[in-house]
Amino acid sequence: MxxxxxxxxxxxxxxxxxxxxxxxxxxxxxxxxxxxxxxxAYRANALFDAHQDDPEFGHRLLADEARDHGEAMADRTAWRIASTNGWFSAFGKPKRSKAHRPGPPVHDDFCAVNDEHGRTRHMFTAEAPNQLWLTDITEHSTA
Structure with a gap:
């Protein structure tokens, strides 16, 4: 210009x-x-190249690879750049965001009852034995 x-x-x-x-x-x-x-930017480029070569590496090994290619930096700097750009090890898991909501229930809610005002209430009493189970006991180990 x-x-x-x-x-x-x-x-x-x-x-x-x-x-x-x-x-x-x-x-x-x-x-x-x-x-x-x-x-x-040069450090991030070196870290990205090292991450593309070996996605299993964490930030410390990525920093070592970047140092070998001439971009010297502290491990903390490598961690900051890698975590900001979302470059995590293939063996590690990034933390979930709080935006995810739990999914629908896996079974019907047998305790739910609608009252006279249309609100959903839960009744935890059964009229006879073996009619209302609060949990599925088959999923738990019984040693």
């Missing part, structure tokens, strides 16, 4: 041709990418 502007082409025209807006360009021009952001 600056080379085109030096050649006499207005920044407005260049942004229109490249389908960019002027405001983010001027914001970037005032505050370009820092050297630490570039270094972190």
């Amino acid at each position: 600056t080379e085109l502007a030096a050649a006499g082409i207005p920044v407005t025209v260049t942004c229109r041709v490249l389908k960019l807006s002027r405001q983010p360009y001027y914001r970037w021009l005032a505050n370009p990418i820092t050297t630490s952001e570039v270094a972190e």
